[in-house]
Amino acid sequence: MNDENKRIDGKAVAETVVQKVKGETEKLVAQSGIVPGLAVIIVGEDPASQVYVASKGKKAKECGFHSIQHTLPADTSEADVLAHVQALNDDPAIHGILVQLPLPKHIDENKVIQTIAPQKDVDGFHYMNVGKLGTGDLSSAFVPCTPAGSMILLRSVLGDDLSGLNAVVVGRSNIVGKPMANLLLGANATVTIAHSRTKDLPDLVRSADIVVAAVGRAEMVKGDWIKPGATVIDVGINRIDAPERGEGKTRLTGDVDYEGALENAAHITPVPGGVGPMTIALLMANTLTSAYRHAELNPPAF
Numbered sequence: 301m302n303d304e305n306k307r308i309d310g311k312a313v314a315e316t317v318v319q320k321v322k323g324e325t326e327k328l329v330a331q332s333g334i335v336p337g338l339a340v341i342i343v344g345e346d347p348a349s350q351v352y353v354a355s356k357g358k359k360a361k362e363c364g365f366h367s368i369q370h371t372l373p374a375d376t377s378e379a380d381v382l383a384h385v386q387a388l389n390d391d392p393a394i395h396g397i398l399v400q401l402p403l404p405k406h407i408d409e410n411k412v413i414q415t416i417a418p419q420k421d422v423d424g425f426h427y428m429n430v431g432k433l434g435t436g437d438l439s440s441a442f443v444p445c446t447p448a449g450s451m452i453l454l455r456s457v458l459g460d461d462l463s464g465l466n467a468v469v470v471g472r473s474n475i476v477g478k479p480m481a482n483l484l485l486g487a488n489a490t491v492t493i494a495h496s497r498t499k500d501l502p503d504l505v506r507s508a509d510i511v512v513a514a515v516g517r518a519e520m521v522k523g524d525w526i527k528p529g530a531t532v533i534d535v536g537i538n539r540i541d542a543p544e545r546g547e548g549k550t551r552l553t554g555d556v557d558y559e560g561a562l563e564n565a566a567h568i569t570p571v572p573g574g575v576g577p578m579t580i581a582l583l584m585a586n587t588l589t590s591a592y593r594h595a596e597l598n599p600p601a602f
């Protein structure tokens with residue numbers, strides 16, 4: 301297989317998801333008069349968060365949603381953020397609430413997340429949604445956007461049933477590693493979660509038919525860790541210096557050494573243009589799902 305055919309084009313798959321959300325939104329509005337509503341709260345001026353939040357608002361409008369953004373200064377009190385969340389919980393025009401992470405240090409992220417009404421928690425971070433995913437009760441859950449998007453990319457090359465395949469998830473975060481492991485398990489893969497204290501990580505990764513890298517360390521997973529024929533999903537988005545592009549220039553890279561891994565992998569996601577765009581597309585899908593549930597209609601499957 302040539303290298304170009306190995307690349308999983310997350311941007312293209314995300315666009316397919318967004319087009320489906322758009323079509324299904326039109327159907328929902330025609331059937332029920334309900335317009336999906338998404339509210340995003342951002343606290344502070346983190347430049348990357350500002351870019352992601354702007355993309356979410358733009359995509360929501362493109363999908364035909366009612367889209368609102370609360371931009372709060374970095375010194376906003378925790379009580380004030382909680383009050384904003386409460387107001388959105390009570391707003392019938394809003395079906396999805398997202399608080400952009402990370403939050404400034406003085407705000408307890410978990411307290412904020414647990415204040416979001418579980419039925420509007422389109423990030424899937426509330427204990428109620430975490431528990432439903434953990435027990436395989438997906439009919440009324442929200443699955444976190446990055447792992448849900450990663451599964452769609454995996455399915456696009458491996459199909460729905462991962463029986464007999466060994467998956468290694470490198471990273472144990474609540475946002476990506478743990479939910480990803482649950483989703484892989486739900487698709488019948490044999491799953492290992494690895495982390496900073498795992499012994500002989502390279503050899504463990506060499507046993508994997510599916511590698512999901514979600515550690516947040518630039519190019520930590522090396523090319524010779526990848527088993528020939530494996531599928532690699534790179535969730536990392538790291539900005540590193542790129543002196544080859546000129547003085548002071550930077551570039552984005554994943555948690556995997558892409559060029560090295562390309563030699564062995566059968567399929568691999570690039571950074572940028574892999575998992576990242578799927579995160580935003582799945583946020584749109586989750587918001588649409590929430591609005592369908594609100595209308596007491598069966599949501600479309602993604």
Ligand SMILES: Nc1nc2c(c(=O)[nH]1)N[C@@H](CN(C=O)c1ccc(C(=O)N[C@@H](CCC(=O)O)C(=O)O)cc1)CN2
Pocket residue numbers: 351352398399400401402423445446537552571572573574575576577578579580
């Ligand atoms: N409340 C949440 N906060 C955060 C989440 C989340 O899912 N919910 N995830 C990340 C950030 N994130 C979305 O919020 C996100 C990250 C990256 C991308 C993306 O499309 N990346 C592009 C590159 C973009 C660039 O040029 O910087 C890519 O990979 O191609 C989308 C969303 C943390 N916070």
